[in-house]
Amino acid sequence: MTLAERMYLPAILGGLGITIRHFFMKKPTIQYPEVKRYLGPIFRGHHVLKRDEQGRERCTACGLCAVACPAEAISMVAAERKKGEEALYREEKYAAVYEINMLRCIFCGLCEEACPKQAVYLRHDRMVPVFTERDQVIYGKDRLVEKLDDRYIRNNPDAQATPTEPTLSRSVG
Amino acid sequence: MELTVLVIKSLVILAVFGITLLIATYSTYAERKVAAFLQDRIGPNRAGPFGLLQPIADAGKMFFKEDFIPAQANKWLFILGPCLAMLTALMSSAVIPFGDSIRYGSFEVPVQGIDVNVGVLYVFGVVSLGVYGVMIGGWASNNKFSLLGAIRAASQNISYEVALGLSIIAILMMTGSLSLRHIVNEQNGFFQWNVFTQPLGFVIFLTCAFAECNRTPFDLPECETELVGGYHTEYSSMKLGFYLFAEYINMFTSSAIISTLYFGGFQYPFMHQVHDALVDSLGSTVGHNIATGIGTAVLFGKIFFFIFFFMWVRWTIPRFRFDQLMNLGWKTLIPLSILNVVLTGAGLLFDKFKYATWLIVIVMIIMAATNAIKAPRRKPVTVPQL
Amino acid sequence: MNQFNTFLASFKNLTTAGYLFYGLGLITLISAISVVTAKNPIHSVLALIFTFFCLTGHYMLLNAQFLAIVNIIVYAGAIMVLFLFAIMFLNLKEEDEEAKTNVTKMAAVIVGGVLMVLLLSIFNYAPVGTYNPASFDAKTGLVERLGIVLYSDYILPFELASILFLVAMVGAVMLGKREAGDPHF
Numbered sequence: 090m091t092l093a094e095r096m097y098l099p100a101i102l103g104g105l106g107i108t109i110r111h112f113f114m115k116k117p118t119i120q121y122p123e124v125k126r127y128l129g130p131i132f133r134g135h136h137v138l139k140r141d142e143q144g145r146e147r148c149t150a151c152g153l154c155a156v157a158c159p160a161e162a163i164s165m166v167a168a169e170r171k172k173g174e175e176a177l178y179r180e181e182k183y184a185a186v187y188e189i190n191m192l193r194c195i196f197c198g199l200c201e202e203a204c205p206k207q208a209v210y211l212r213h214d215r216m217v218p219v220f221t222e223r224d225q226v227i228y229g230k231d232r233l234v235e236k237l238d239d240r241y242i243r244n245n246p247d248a249q250a251t252p253t254e255p256t257l258s259r260s261v262g
Numbered sequence: 263m264e265l266t267v268l269v270i271k272s273l274v275i276l277a278v279f280g281i282t283l284l285i286a287t288y289s290t291y292a293e294r295k296v297a298a299f300l301q302d303r304i305g306p307n308r309a310g311p312f313g314l315l316q317p318i319a320d321a322g323k324m325f326f327k328e329d330f331i332p333a334q335a336n337k338w339l340f341i342l343g344p345c346l347a348m349l350t351a352l353m354s355s356a357v358i359p360f361g362d363s364i365r366y367g368s369f370e371v372p373v374q375g376i377d378v379n380v381g382v383l384y385v386f387g388v389v390s391l392g393v394y395g396v397m398i399g400g401w402a403s404n405n406k407f408s409l410l411g412a413i414r415a416a417s418q419n420i421s422y423e424v425a426l427g428l429s430i431i432a433i434l435m436m437t438g439s440l441s442l443r444h445i446v447n448e449q450n451g452f453f454q455w456n457v458f459t460q461p462l463g464f465v466i467f468l469t470c471a472f473a474e475c476n477r478t479p480f481d482l483p484e485c486e487t488e489l490v491g492g493y494h495t496e497y498s499s500m501k502l503g504f505y506l507f508a509e510y511i512n513m514f515t516s517s518a519i520i521s522t523l524y525f526g527g528f529q530y531p532f533m534h535q536v537h538d539a540l541v542d543s544l545g546s547t548v549g550h551n552i553a554t555g556i557g558t559a560v561l562f563g564k565i566f567f568f569i570f571f572f573m574w575v576r577w578t579i580p581r582f583r584f585d586q587l588m589n590l591g592w593k594t595l596i597p598l599s600i601l602n603v604v605l606t607g608a609g610l611l612f613d614k615f616k617y618a619t620w621l622i623v624i625v626m627i628i629m630a631a632t633n634a635i636k637a638p639r640r641k642p643v644t645v646p647q648l
Numbered sequence: 649m650n651q652f653n654t655f656l657a658s659f660k661n662l663t664t665a666g667y668l669f670y671g672l673g674l675i676t677l678i679s680a681i682s683v684v685t686a687k688n689p690i691h692s693v694l695a696l697i698f699t700f701f702c703l704t705g706h707y708m709l710l711n712a713q714f715l716a717i718v719n720i721i722v723y724a725g726a727i728m729v730l731f732l733f734a735i736m737f738l739n740l741k742e743e744d745e746e747a748k749t750n751v752t753k754m755a756a757v758i759v760g761g762v763l764m765v766l767l768l769s770i771f772n773y774a775p776v777g778t779y780n781p782a783s784f785d786a787k788t789g790l791v792e793r794l795g796i797v798l799y800s801d802y803i804l805p806f807e808l809a810s811i812l813f814l815v816a817m818v819g820a821v822m823l824g825k826r827e828a829g830d831p832h833f
Contacts, residue, residue, distance in 0.1 A: 092633035096626070098465070101579060108300045108578040118304045339690070380791055383717040390725025394697070397729070401690065401736045409736060416733055420726060440791055 130243065133198045133211035136189055137241050138234045141179055146234060147208035148187065149180035157203035162193035180206070189228045191217050212241055270364065270371045275356070278375050282355050286510040287317045289569060293510075296573040324503040332496050336402040343399025344497065344504035350395060351511035354388040357381040358518045359443045361528050361558035365547045373558060374443065381442035382430060385519060386423070389474055393419040395508065396476075396483065400493035411492030414584065415483035418473055421591040422480075426470035428599035429463045432606040433523060436460075436616055446527035450534070457524040459616040461623050462602050464524045466595050471516040473591070476509060478576040482584055517568035518561075525564050528557035598622075669709055676702035689735045693728065700724045712789030 094100065119126050128134075139147050150167035168185035170178045177183075194217075200209050220226055235241055291306065291313065298305025306313035331340055361373030378384055393416050400412020433456050434440060437448045449455050457464045473480040484492030494505045521527060536556065540549035582590070602619055609618025662670070679698040686692040700723045707716035787793060798806055 092630045096630060099630075101575075104578045105574060108574065111302055112296075112299045112574075114302055116299075116302055116304050120307075336690075339694075378713060380713045380717050383714070383721065387717045387720035387725060390721050390729075393725075393729055394732075397732055397736070398694070401732075413733065413736065416729055420729060423726075 128213065130213055132213040133196045133201075135212045135215040135217050136194075136200075136228070136233055137210050137212050138184075138187060138230065139208050139210055139241070140235050140237070143176070144237055145175075145177060145179040146183060147179055147206045148184045149182050149206055149208070150184035150187075151182075151205065153203045153205060154200035154209055157199045158194075159197060159199060160193040160195050162190045162195075163200060164188050164190075184230070187230050187233060189233065190226060191220070191228055192226045210241065210243070213243060214241075266366065267369055267371060270366060270369070274364075274371065274373055275375050278355055278358075278360065279352070282352060282511060282514060285514050285565075285569075286507055287321070289510040289513060290320065290506075291317045292569065293573050293576075296570060297577050300574070300577045321503070324500050327499040329499040329501065330496075332404060334404045335496065336404070339398050339402035340496075341501070343395050343402060344501045344508070345395070346398060347392065347395025347508040348504045348511075350388055350392040351508040351515065354385050354515045355511075355518065357384050357442055358515070358522055359446055359527060360518075360561060362554045363550075364554060365550050367547075372443065373554060377441065377443055380440045382434065382440045382445070382523075385442075385515075386427060389426075390419075390423055392474075392508075392512065395505075396493050399497065399505070403493075403496035405496050407490045408493050408495045411483045411485075411489045411495070414485075414489075415476060415493060418476075418480065418482060418587060418591075421588060422470040422473035422595075425466055425591060425595035425599050426474065428596060428603060429466040429470065430523065431599075431603050432460055432463050432619070435603070435606055435610060442522055442527075446522055446529060449526040449529055452526075452531045455524065455526045455529075460524065460602070460606070460619055462598065462619050463606075464520075466599050466602070467524065468520065469590075469595060471520060472572070472575065473587070475512045475516055475572070477513065477572055479579040479582050480587060481581060482587060485581060513569060513572050514565065517565045517572065520568050521561060521564035528554075528561040530557065530560045533557065665709055669706075672702055672705045672709070676706070689738065690732070693731050693735055696731075697724050697728045700728065707789075710789060711787075714791040714794050715789060 141147050150165050152165065152167075155161075155163040155165060164186075165184045165188070166186040167182055170181050170183055196211060198211050201211055217228075294316070295305040295313075297303075306316040309315040309319045331337055356375035357378060359372065359374040359377070363370045363372045396415040397412045400408040400410075400415070403409075433445060436456075436459065437445045439445065439448075445456075452458075472478075476483050483489075484494065486492075489495070494502055497505060533553075537550070537553040540553045543549065544552065601622060605618050605622060606616075609615040612618075676699060679695045679702060682695040683692050683699060686695055700719060704716045704719045704724075707713075707719060
């Protein structure tokens with residue numbers, strides 16, 4: 090080392106210069122709960138049980154999503170549609186109980202891919218909120234089924250091209 | 263008459279005590295904010311506006327944690343350790359002159375805890391006691407890492423105290439007094455500040471102050487990678503809080519002492535003109551007191567700058583290795599400070615010339631520059647092609 | 649008994665400094681005794697440090713500020729830290745039985761007793777310095793006076809002491825020097 094390097098001082102002053110420049114730089118921090126950053130059109134967030142165009146629940150309680158789920162977070166109880174309930178459920182069989190354990194869920198999206206009826210989706214615009222109590226963990230139909238005044242439409246032109254992710258506009262017979 | 267002086271004096275002492283604690287509290291907040299800003303983050307901003315209530319939240323958390331004493335520890339010494347650390351940290355701000363004086367009726371009370379004529383030595387005495395808190399705590403924990411941290415702290419503090427003391431002797435020679443108030447009063451006029459008359463002494467003193475406060479780059483006693491937590495490995499709750507708090511109080515005190523010894527204390531350029539103008543316009547009591555207030559504010563500005571500097575350095579420079587620390591202390595700083603003393607003495611004997619130590623600085627810069635020019639250029643590192 | 653009564657009577661009309669002196673003296677004696685009686689070496693060292701503090705207090709009462717502070721810096725701040733430093737490395741858990749045999753105990757008692765007799769007889773015959781309250785200058789112990797005395801009347805002993813320190817330092821360096829064949833730690 091040269092004498093200047095052994096004196097440490099020039100290097101220390103250089104380092105102090107670098108850090109003080111960063112002191113006055115603009116901070117890239119996003120103030121999270123108040124300001125949220127757009128996470129992209131293919132983000133997998135809060136689950137939603139879709140309704141079709143007439144507002145009927147699409148889920149037919151086939152159980153494929155529960156089979157596909159690697160974390161075994163999904164459980165459901167099937168029931169048969171009664172007369173007069175045609176406006177509520179699209180198929181003759183529906184899920185009377187549909188529960189997702191959010192502590193187990195790893196948000197992999199395999200349920201979304203497994204669903205033959207395009208009924209379960211992971212929203213790209215909303216996350217599962219933080220929970221502090223154990224009884225807040227299991228999400229039932231009251232929190233999963235799409236609200237009629239808050240329909241979920243994914244604006245995802247790229248995703249349309251991929252065969253694994255059917256679009257919402259595609260009608261299923 | 264006695265009573266009024268006593269009341270004002272005790273008010274001054276209480277104010278110094280309270281301000282020390284307040285500044286130490288908010289230093290923890292400032293440390294986190296400065297660290298964040300130097301690392302392109304924002305830092306604590308949730309508790310209160312701009313996170314200003316964060317220190318209070320931290321203190322509350324500290325108080326409610328479990329106060330744990332290890333089974334094999336020496337109980338009384340374990341408790342004594344943090345108490346001593348806190349006590350010695352708080353004692354040293356007693357002799358710092360925070361301002362000129364307060365006039366009240368016919369009395370004139372200096373803004374200073376006690377004005378002893380051995381002020382500098384008092385600070386040294388208290389600083390040299392500071393290591394006991396660390397040593398006793400580290401030994402009483404009955405933990406090898408704690409003991410090693412304590413031993414490191416002791417050896418580091420003893421080593422750097424020598425250079426610290428020697429670097430001040432030059433100032434004492436120029437002032438001819440050990441009283442901090444004399445040293446401040448001697449520095450009237452901007453270029454009379456000791457940082458201009460003693461540039462080398464200032465650098466040595468600053469380095470030693472970092473080492474004495476156990477701050478990065480010399481925070482080896484609590485080096486996490488080698489010693490878990492150093493001397494406070496076994497401590498929890500407010501006992502740990504006392505150790506950490508004592509560090510911030512030490513930082514405040516050493517900033518105040520650096521400002522007092524080298525940056526003119528409560529002096530600022532054109533102080534006498536401002537003082538005379540205030541006395542002329544507001545009367546000799548009110549005007550004088552306002553001038554004292556301005557001086558105190560200026561001193562606190564300097565102190566805050568140095569606290570910031572402590573943090574700035576902490577988040578810039580990595581930690582020294584222990585042999586590097588000892589080499590720097592014994593083989594570089596002590597010889598340099600002795601040279602500083604000798605040259606200052608020569609300059610003072612020869613026509614009271616105060617700026618003699620610039621000679622060392624100039625010679626060192628020239629040597630470094632020629633050495634850097636002569637040194638063989640390093641080849642840029644080339645990655646061998648696979 | 650009569651002497652004790654006069655002592656009590658004199659105790660009533662003491663000044664504040666007098667009370668401080670007696671209180672401080674009591675604490676000094678207690679801590680000094682506990683240096684000797686403490687079982688744990690660390691406690692012993694801590695008691696010794698406390699004794700130095702009490703001595704500093706005595707210097708303060710004599711208005712010898714410089715001596716007081718230097719006592720703290722040198723004895724309490726540096727020498728005792730090194731003491732503590734060395735003792736902390738000892739393994740205190742191991743009972744060292746060899747040092748507690750009857751022979752050593754008796755030798756210690758004899759040596760201590762002889763020393764005490766010697767000291768008492770010296771104190772008995774030694775002239776105790778007196779002072780005249782009228783001509784006493786309270787500033788005798790301040791640092792400026794001390795410096796003037798040290799560098800004029802006592803310049804030779806002062807410089808000789810510094811040479812002694814220099815010799816000690818050179819000796820320490822020689823002892824600590826690594827020789828050619830020594831292992832490199």
